[in-house]
Amino acid sequence: MSEIADKFGGIYVHIPFCVKKCPYCDFYSITDLSGVSPFLKALRREIETVSVTDQVFDTLYIGGGTPSVLEAESIRQIIDAANTHFTVCDDIEITLEVNPGTISRESLRDFRRAGVNRLNIGIQSFQSNNLRFLGRIHSAAEAALTIEWARQAGFDNIGLDLIYGLPAQDKENWLGDLTRAIETETEHLSCYMLTIESDTPLGRDVAAARIQLPSDGTVRELFDTTIDFLTTHGFVQYEISNFARQTGAGSEPRFSRHNQKYWSFAPYIGLGPSAHSFIEPERYWNHRRLENYMRQIEAGQSPIAEREKLTREQMIMEAIYLGLRTTPGIELDAFGKRFGINFLNSFEAKMADFEKDDLLKLTQTHCALTRKGMAFLDSIAVMFTSQDIV
Numbered sequence: 001m002s003e004i005a006d007k008f009g010g011i012y013v014h015i016p017f018c019v020k021k022c023p024y025c026d027f028y029s030i031t032d033l034s035g036v037s038p039f040l041k042a043l044r045r046e047i048e049t050v051s052v053t054d055q056v057f058d059t060l061y062i063g064g065g066t067p068s069v070l071e072a073e074s075i076r077q078i079i080d081a082a083n084t085h086f087t088v089c090d091d092i093e094i095t096l097e098v099n100p101g102t103i104s105r106e107s108l109r110d111f112r113r114a115g116v117n118r119l120n121i122g123i124q125s126f127q128s129n130n131l132r133f134l135g136r137i138h139s140a141a142e143a144a145l146t147i148e149w150a151r152q153a154g155f156d157n158i159g160l161d162l163i164y165g166l167p168a169q170d171k172e173n174w175l176g177d178l179t180r181a182i183e184t185e186t187e188h189l190s191c192y193m194l195t196i197e198s199d200t201p202l203g204r205d206v207a208a209a210r211i212q213l214p215s216d217g218t219v220r221e222l223f224d225t226t227i228d229f230l231t232t233h234g235f236v237q238y239e240i241s242n243f244a245r246q247t248g249a250g251s252e253p254r255f256s257r258h259n260q261k262y263w264s265f266a267p268y269i270g271l272g273p274s275a276h277s278f279i280e281p282e283r284y285w286n287h288r289r290l291e292n293y294m295r296q297i298e299a300g301q302s303p304i305a306e307r308e309k310l311t312r313e314q315m316i317m318e319a320i321y322l323g324l325r326t327t328p329g330i331e332l333d334a335f336g337k338r339f340g341i342n343f344l345n346s347f348e349a350k351m352a353d354f355e356k357d358d359l360l361k362l363t364q365t366h367c368a369l370t371r372k373g374m375a376f377l378d379s380i381a382v383m384f385t386s387q388d389i390v
Helices: 003-007 033-049 072-085 105-114 128-134 140-152 171-183 201-207 216-232 257-262 290-298 312-325 332-339 348-356 377-383
Strands: 009-015 056-064 087-098 118-124 158-164 188-193 235-239 242-245 268-271 276-279 282-286 304-309 360-362 366-369
Touching (some): 033 290, 087 105, 087 257, 105 140, 158 171, 158 216, 216 235, 312 332, 348 377
Parallel strands (some): 009 268
Antiparallel strands (some): 235 242, 276 282, 282 304
16 A cells, blocks of 8 residues: 555546447446536535545546536636645646547647646547447547647646457557557556446447457457556556556656555545545445436535445455555555454465466565466455455
8 A cells, every 4th residue: 555545535526428428438427518517516516515524635536427528617616626625735636537539739728727737538549440449539640639739738747548358459459559659658558458338338239249359368468468568668567457657767657646546545535426435434426317416416415325334354355456456466564554464374375376376476565466367356356255364
């Protein structure tokens, strides 16, 4: 667990609007933009009424959806409201998700003036055939132009999202996207395997055998290719899907400060419909549908739909799963202090089997997955059960 994440919290704001709904996406969003104005009014009221005492925040992440469908003035008002009603650090990282096809050179300059100091750009691919399959509204040329405009607007901390594991995608095709990405000199790359969610158009197409996805072996090859290529070109893998560029000898890689909070039990507040929050040991989340979210706020009530108080055993299991997502892995001393148990003693038999199969590696200070093990994270994490806790 990182020292920064243990000290500071994060704020996430969910903007539930998109120009077009992508066929693979399961995040909550709608394409009717007529509700933008009443949503922003409700969001400001939620920000004003959320009470978090004795917590300092060092990240604000505005995601979605497609936040870049909003005017820069609306983004500025969200940032100002967060600065007013929460205690934030002077060097707060303020990230805005933007999608090519929804921005211009001028809007990026306005976002920068509004206070955004980090961009996360939903490129997904630099190749037209991949973009068509993913249902994106932008072209390969627009993807490249977006990054160029962002640099011109003064952004020096940019992250790109890419997706692999597409039908008929091979190593050469994926290397084409990775090569284009590093040529932009981006500070950060998130490389996600295409995930099939059952309640999406893509999920239904896969279930009906209208679309055939690559084999597990092919996807694993693409995963290995990602790590080999990016580490060779100066990127540091710090989580299964996330890489930050090492800009020079002795310099710190540009990790996403906000992303790290989700893997380290740092507190975070979620604002907007469907947004999740975590203040140890409680997790809670807002109503998913925009209508329900706004109805609650307009009635002077909390938009929180449900709460869940995690038991000690649940916290331990989550700490294992989240810790194994990161390349450093689980910090053994911090784990022992947090839960009052010896990790090695509790899971000795499990770890011996995983080590023998080259899925897990142990040092004096950490327990982490090998590259081979990262491909089996979910099944490995399930093998650690609360019954082993001593």
